[in-house]
Amino acid sequence: MTVRITALRARDIRFPTSDQQDGSDAMHTDPDYSAAYVVLETNQPGLAGHGLTFTIGRGNELCVAACKALAPLVVGRTLESITRDFAGFWRALTSESQLRWVGPEKGVLHLATAAVVNATWDLFAKSRNLPLWKLLVDMTPEELVAAIDFRYLSDALTREQALEILHANAPTKAAREAQMRAEGYPAYTTSAGWLGYSDEKIRALCQKGIAEGWNHFKIKVGADLRDDLRRAAVVRETIGAQRKLMFDANQRWDVGEAIENMKHLARFDPWWIEEPTSPDDVLGHAAIAKAIAPIGVATGEQCQNRVVFKQLLQANAIRFCQIDSCRLGGVNEVLAVLLLAKRFGVPVCPHAGGVGLCEYVNHLVMVDYIAIAPSLEGRVAEFVGHLHEHFESPAIVRAGRYLVPQAPGYGVTMKARSLEDFEYPTGPVWRRRAERAGAAVK
Amino acid sequence: MTVRITALRARDIRFPTSDQQDGSDAMHTDPDYSAAYVVLETNQPGLAGHGLTFTIGRGNELCVAACKALAPLVVGRTLESITRDFAGFWRALTSESQLRWVGPEKGVLHLATAAVVNATWDLFAKSRNLPLWKLLVDMTPEELVAAIDFRYLSDALTREQALEILHANAPTKAAREAQMRAEGYPAYTTSAGWLGYSDEKIRALCQKGIAEGWNHFKIKVGADLRDDLRRAAVVRETIGAQRKLMFDANQRWDVGEAIENMKHLARFDPWWIEEPTSPDDVLGHAAIAKAIAPIGVATGEQCQNRVVFKQLLQANAIRFCQIDSCRLGGVNEVLAVLLLAKRFGVPVCPHAGGVGLCEYVNHLVMVDYIAIAPSLEGRVAEFVGHLHEHFESPAIVRAGRYLVPQAPGYGVTMKARSLEDFEYPTGPVWRRRAERAGAAVK
Numbered sequence: 001m002t003v004r005i006t007a008l009r010a011r012d013i014r015f016p017t018s019d020q021q022d023g024s025d026a027m028h029t030d031p032d033y034s035a036a037y038v039v040l041e042t043n044q045p046g047l048a049g050h051g052l053t054f055t056i057g058r059g060n061e062l063c064v065a066a067c068k069a070l071a072p073l074v075v076g077r078t079l080e081s082i083t084r085d086f087a088g089f090w091r092a093l094t095s096e097s098q099l100r101w102v103g104p105e106k107g108v109l110h111l112a113t114a115a116v117v118n119a120t121w122d123l124f125a126k127s128r129n130l131p132l133w134k135l136l137v138d139m140t141p142e143e144l145v146a147a148i149d150f151r152y153l154s155d156a157l158t159r160e161q162a163l164e165i166l167h168a169n170a171p172t173k174a175a176r177e178a179q180m181r182a183e184g185y186p187a188y189t190t191s192a193g194w195l196g197y198s199d200e201k202i203r204a205l206c207q208k209g210i211a212e213g214w215n216h217f218k219i220k221v222g223a224d225l226r227d228d229l230r231r232a233a234v235v236r237e238t239i240g241a242q243r244k245l246m247f248d249a250n251q252r253w254d255v256g257e258a259i260e261n262m263k264h265l266a267r268f269d270p271w272w273i274e275e276p277t278s279p280d281d282v283l284g285h286a287a288i289a290k291a292i293a294p295i296g297v298a299t300g301e302q303c304q305n306r307v308v309f310k311q312l313l314q315a316n317a318i319r320f321c322q323i324d325s326c327r328l329g330g331v332n333e334v335l336a337v338l339l340l341a342k343r344f345g346v347p348v349c350p351h352a353g354g355v356g357l358c359e360y361v362n363h364l365v366m367v368d369y370i371a372i373a374p375s376l377e378g379r380v381a382e383f384v385g386h387l388h389e390h391f392e393s394p395a396i397v398r399a400g401r402y403l404v405p406q407a408p409g410y411g412v413t414m415k416a417r418s419l420e421d422f423e424y425p426t427g428p429v430w431r432r433r434a435e436r437a438g439a440a441v442k
Numbered sequence: 443m444t445v446r447i448t449a450l451r452a453r454d455i456r457f458p459t460s461d462q463q464d465g466s467d468a469m470h471t472d473p474d475y476s477a478a479y480v481v482l483e484t485n486q487p488g489l490a491g492h493g494l495t496f497t498i499g500r501g502n503e504l505c506v507a508a509c510k511a512l513a514p515l516v517v518g519r520t521l522e523s524i525t526r527d528f529a530g531f532w533r534a535l536t537s538e539s540q541l542r543w544v545g546p547e548k549g550v551l552h553l554a555t556a557a558v559v560n561a562t563w564d565l566f567a568k569s570r571n572l573p574l575w576k577l578l579v580d581m582t583p584e585e586l587v588a589a590i591d592f593r594y595l596s597d598a599l600t601r602e603q604a605l606e607i608l609h610a611n612a613p614t615k616a617a618r619e620a621q622m623r624a625e626g627y628p629a630y631t632t633s634a635g636w637l638g639y640s641d642e643k644i645r646a647l648c649q650k651g652i653a654e655g656w657n658h659f660k661i662k663v664g665a666d667l668r669d670d671l672r673r674a675a676v677v678r679e680t681i682g683a684q685r686k687l688m689f690d691a692n693q694r695w696d697v698g699e700a701i702e703n704m705k706h707l708a709r710f711d712p713w714w715i716e717e718p719t720s721p722d723d724v725l726g727h728a729a730i731a732k733a734i735a736p737i738g739v740a741t742g743e744q745c746q747n748r749v750v751f752k753q754l755l756q757a758n759a760i761r762f763c764q765i766d767s768c769r770l771g772g773v774n775e776v777l778a779v780l781l782l783a784k785r786f787g788v789p790v791c792p793h794a795g796g797v798g799l800c801e802y803v804n805h806l807v808m809v810d811y812i813a814i815a816p817s818l819e820g821r822v823a824e825f826v827g828h829l830h831e832h833f834e835s836p837a838i839v840r841a842g843r844y845l846v847p848q849a850p851g852y853g854v855t856m857k858a859r860s861l862e863d864f865e866y867p868t869g870p871v872w873r874r875r876a877e878r879a880g881a882a883v884k
Contacts, residue, residue, distance in 0.1 A: 029539045057540035062508055062550060069501060097471045098499035104693075106722070106746065107549020108504060152720040155697040155729065251546075255597040278594040280548070280749040282724060283756055287597065304548065307722040314725055 003079035003127055005049075007041040008116070010067035012060050013052075013414070014424040015355060015387060016433065024196035025250040026222035032057035033355040033387060034424070036064045037414065038115045040074065040123050049123025050413040053115040053326040054354040059108070060424070066112030069099060074116060083124055086147035090117060090332040094149070106304040110329050117330025118360070122410035132331070132410040133366035137173055141166030144371070148336045156310045162339045169374050176370045184401030185365045186376060187383040188216030188246070190353055199234050206238040213399035216244040216380050218274070222252030225261055232268040241269070244380075248274040251302070255284040259291040272298040272320050279303055285317035298322050301351035305329065309337045313344040320378070324351045325360035331410075334364055335372075342373040353384035358395040359411035362402050390418035445521040445569055447491075449483040450558070452509035454502050455494075455856070456866040457797060457829060458875065466638035467692040468664035473498035475797040475829060476866070478505035479856065480557040482516065482565050491565025492855040495557040495768040496796040501550070502866070508554030511541060516558060525566055528589035532559060532774040536591070548746040552771050559772025560802070564852035574773070574852040575808035579615055583608030586813070590778045598752045604781045611816050618812045626843030627807045628818060629825040630658030630688070632795055641676050648680040655841035658686040658822050660716070664694030667703055674710040683711070686822075690716040693744070697726040701733040714740040714762050721745055727759035740764050743793035747771065751779045755786040762820070766793045767802035773852075776806055777814075784815040795826035800837040801853035804844050832860035 018030035034057050040049035053063050073093055082089045093113050094105050103109040125132040136144065141163050150159055189209055197205070206217060217239050221228040228247075236245055247270050253261060258276035265273075273295060277284045279302035289297040300322030303309055312318045321341040328334050341348045348368050350361040365381045373379075381402060388394035392415055393407035405411055421429050460472040476499050482491035495505050515535055524531045535555050536547050545551040567574040578586065583605050592601055631651055639647070648659060659681050663670040670689075678687055689712050695703060700718035707715075715737060719726045721744035731739040742764030745751055754760045763783040770776050783790045790810050794803040807823045815821075823844060830836035833856055835849035847853055863871050 027537070027539070028543065031540065031543075055540075056543045058538070059508075059511060059541040059544035059551065062504055062511065062544055065507055066501075066504055066550070069504065095469065096500070097469070098473065098497075099501040101470065101473075101498045101744075102501035102504055102550045102553060104721070104744065107551055108508070108544045109501065109549055111544060152696055152723060152726070154699075155726060254594055257596075278749045279546070280747065281594060281753065283753045284594070284597060284749075302543075302546065305722065307720045307726075311723065311725045 001044060003047065003123070004043045005040050005075055005077050005079065005123075006043055008067065008071040008075050009039045009041065010064045010115075011037045011039075011419060012064045012424045013037045013419060013422050014057060014060060014430065015422055016429065017386065018057070025220045025248065026252040027250045028056055029196075034060040035355055036060055036067055036112060036115050037419065038067050038119045040119045042079070042123065047123070047126060049119040049121075049126065051115045051117070051119025051122055051330075051410070052356050052412050052414075053111040054357055055111070056354075062108045063112045063115070066108050067115055070096075070112060070116050074120070079120075079123060079127060082120055086332060087149045089120070090147070090329065091149050091151070093117065094329060105307070105329065110305060111327060113329040114326035117332060118326060118410055118412070121331045122412070126409045129408050131363065131405045131408060133363040133370075133405060136331075136363075136367045137177060137370045141170060144335065147332050148339070149332065150336070152307050153310060153336060153340070156314055157336070157340050157343050161343060165339055165342055166371060169371055172374060173370050176374055180366055180370065181404050184398065184403045185369060186380045187397050187400055187402050188218060188244070188380045189214050190218045190248070190382060190384050199231065202231060203234055203238050206235055210239065210243075214243075215400060216246065216271070218246040218248055218382075220250065221247045221265065222249035225264060228261075229264060232265060236268045244271040246270060246272045246274060246298070249276050251275045251278055253277050255281070255287050258288045262288075262292045262295060266292070266295060270295055272296040274298040274322070275301070280308070282308065282311040282315050282317055285312060286315040289317050289319065296320055298349065300324060302327060306333050306336045306340065310340055313340055313346055318346060321346045321348045322351045323348055323364070325357060325364060335367075338364075338368050338372045347375075347378040348373065349379060350381050352382040353386070355387045356391070356412040358383055358388065359391055359393075362395040362405050363411060365402060366404060390414050390422075443486060445489065445565070446485045447482050447517055447519055447521065447565075448485055450509065450513040450517050451481045451483065452506045452557075453479045453481075453861060454506045454866045455479045455861060455864050456499060456502060456872065457864055458871065459828065460499070467662045467690065468694040469692045470498055471638075475499075476502040477797055478502055478509055478554060478557050479861065480509050480561045482561045484521070484565065489565070489568060491561040491563075491568065493557045493559070493561030493564055493772075493852070494798050494854050494856075495553040496799055497553070498796075504550045505554045505557070508550050509557055512538075512554060512558050516562070521562075521565060521569060524562055528774060529591045531562070532589070532771065533591050533593070535559065536771060547749070547771065552747060553769060555771040556768035559774060560768065560852055560854070563773045564854070568851040571850050573805065573847045573850060575805040575812075575847060578773075578805075578809045579619060579812045583612060586777065589774050590781070591774065592778070594749050595752060595778060595782070598756055599778070599782050599785050603785060607781055607784055608813060611813055614816060615812050618816055622808055622812065623846050626840065626845045627811060628822045629839050629842055629844050630660060630686070630822045631656050632660045632690070632824060632826050641673065644673060645676055645680050648677055652681060652685075656685075657842060658688065658713070660688040660690055660824075662692065663689045663707065664691035667706060670703075671706060674707060678710045686713040688712060688714045688716060688740070691718050693717045693720055695719050697723070697729050700730045704730075704734045704737060708734070708737060712737055714738040716740040716764065717743070722750070724750065724753040724757050724759055727754060728757040731759050731761065738762055740791065742766060744769060748775050748778045748782065752782055755782055755788060760788060763788050763790045764793045765790055765806070767799060767806060777809075780806075780810050780814045789817075789820040790815065791821060792823050794824040795828070797829045798833070798854040800825055800830065800844075801833055801835075804837040804847050805853055807844060808846060832856050832864075
């Protein structure tokens with residue numbers, strides 16, 4: 001059967017999470033977890049590709065508009081013409097001769113690229129009736145590498161070096177796949193440590209986390225050092241000395257401030273400090289990493305593309321590589337960064353949470369472990385317990401581990417009812433809020 | 443009088459420049475020079491602030507939408523409340539708690555920020571009946587520095603260091619202002635070397651340029667080395683050994699390729715190679731700079747923000763700093779980068795051309811020379827002769843020098859007729875093109 005993409009629909013889906021301060025941090029004080037949601041319709045009944053990019057509310061409409069701007073590059077194409085030269089398709093999207101000016105490969109346009117590219121992979125996996133991770137780990141090294149655009153990477157990773165990594169792992173893939181099916185992939189939780197939560201709530205959530213089998217706990221810092229010290233003490237006291245504690249400053253500090261503040265926070269034995277400063281500051285992260293070792297620097301959720309990840313690795317600026325599944329330009333670029341990280345010996349600990357990110361990441365960690373970086377040392381994928389109920393096949397975590405996804409596709413297909421209810425601004429949830437706000441004004 | 447901003451209007455203005463291949467390069471083969479055009483209306487009759495951000499066609503609608511997303515942060519404010527704490531205003535725009543996720547400080551959102559911020563400065567200057575450069579050079583060092591957000595800069599430039607630079611120059615400002623009024627600021631032309639032009643057209647344009655008094659000539663390279671060598675030979679032969687020749691690769695090369703290709707192109711004695719690789723690759727530019735010295739590396743037209751410029755300077759990656767007046771987030775961030783460049787001893791040679799960029803740059807070079815970096819050595823501002831007829835007070839170049847702007851404001855106020863004719867897609871120019879295209883299809 002020839003699968004042809006007949007339409008690209010992009011929808012603005014928002015959840016009013018700011019009501020509970022879920023997800024609040026030093027920079028993002030009132031996030032409404034949102035998605036620019038893309039459906040690639042096809043000529044085959046019942047077959048469509050679903051992808052999303054995650055945002056936190058205002059600005060989601062810009063990503064939706066950017067998805068629509070990319071539509072002419074996708075609509076009318078056969079799936080086979082895309083998958084036959086997936087790197088070429090990715091290059092066409094990211095190098096469109098006029099559009100690239102408003103990127104290139106960053107911000108609104110690249111976030112939108114991720115939604116469209118991931119929808120294409122979802123379509124590919126569904127057309128084969130496979131979960132995405134399984135489609136990817138069953139590819140030959142040559143097939144996998146053919147999906148990667150190596151432009152701007154060759155000083156750090158060539159096609160040949162990528163093939164070498166994949167060939168070395170190929171003979172043992174089956175054993176790791178069996179292990180993942182039996183054990184799952186280690187996760188950590190950020191549900192306990194949002195900045196808007198009280199000490200009592202944090203303590204209770206840590207206790208609950210321990211009971212559920214979590215061994216890594218992350219809290220937000222960066223708004224006020226005294227407050228950070230107090231909250232860190234609460235968490236360390238509650239989780240004990242053995243479990244890992246991580247800090248996340250969400251870009252709040254300058255380089256010197258980060259080094260100074262981490263001197264004070266070091267007493268709580270943190271495993272990593274995440275986003276200590278601007279996500280664009282490779283050299284700044286390198287300076288911080290050098291100054292605060294052995295505490296590790298982690299970053300990536302706002303790292304705009306593979307070129308910045310390449311430099312973070314080249315500069316020894318990160319000890320943990322936190323790829324984001326839809327800030328990078330979709331699966332193709334994620335694969336490039338997984339291979340880069342492997343080459344530099346840096347573990348990948350994906351950013352997740354938000355809406356849909358856990359569902360994406362669940363696939364990506366399987367690909368990383370089975371095909372690219374065959375180790376679990378220092379590796380742990382973020383998990384946050386919000387909003388999974390909106391997905392047809394949500395990510396499942398048991399006793400602190402992501403279970404292997406079973407459903408065909410890339411995991412972010414939302415329930416039709418959720419799409420209707422939370423469409424912005426016309427869905428019933430947002431209409432009711434607007435009416436309430438109107439009533440309150442009167 | 444209290445000036446209050448009562449509305450923000452954003453319009454999609456596009457010029458069909460791709461018809462003539464004006465502006466074509468190795469990455470942007472068919473640019474339609476465009477502007478997301480912002481008007482800040484006020485409560486004062488006849489007083490409005492005009493700003494624009496430059497794009498090359500598709501995607502301009504995303505910048506227009508992003509300008510509208512920023513409107514709630516501007517509309518309703520008094521001009522005085524903004525100018526009293528201009529750095530705070532800039533921080534509010536660039537750190538909006540939800541919007542920043544789709545940047546931060548890069549791509550569509552930051553391009554839009556530039557249009558809005560520059561419109562604010564235009565309004566400020568018009569309210570004082572001064573050209574923007576004059577408003578700025580007459581500020582005290584303390585007033586100027588109060589417009590700069592030093593977040594993420596303090597490891598390279600502190601407020602105190604910025605003040606020191608400005609105070610050192612203050613006593614001699616008047617002499618340099620008089621010099622600029624008498625002589626103008628040195629410029630160079632890119633009009634000769636677009637990739638789509640024939641050798642004959644290039645030769646003729648070089649001869650015309652020499653006759654007009656130009657001493658610097660830039661040509662596009664990067665699509666094909668043999669073609670580049672041939673065209674470089676034409677230009678060098680035509681302009682002679684004494685005039686400066688610059689190359690612009692528009693990001694076409696990987697790091698190793700850039701070094702290799704520049705070995706071949708070195709025989710034409712280039713002054714700089716511009717955008718040899720990805721605009722995001724600080725370490726790559728540093729490696730190229732080291733390998734090809736004494737040829738200088740230049741970049742900046744797609745350098746997303748002050749944090750990347752900071753690193754380019756820290757890493758000795760550039761010998762020429764090519765700020766862009768509306769890719770950086772407007773005047774406030776431009777001032778930060780001018781001061782950074784001065785601190786690192788690197789000359790600023792602004793990117794211009796497009797539509798409106800020469801009009802902006804005309805002001806910025808005056809501020810740089812008079813108040814910040816009091817030298818003309820190695821300094822030359824880009825000039826391209828397109829589309830100036832659409833501005834009420836266009837930039838004027840005579841004998842290879844930008845003349846001092848005279849009209850109040852920041853120079854990009856377009857003629858009402860041009861705005862009407864070229865509005866996309868509803869203006870008559872675009873309606874006629876759509877009709878012609880429709881007729882051609884039938």
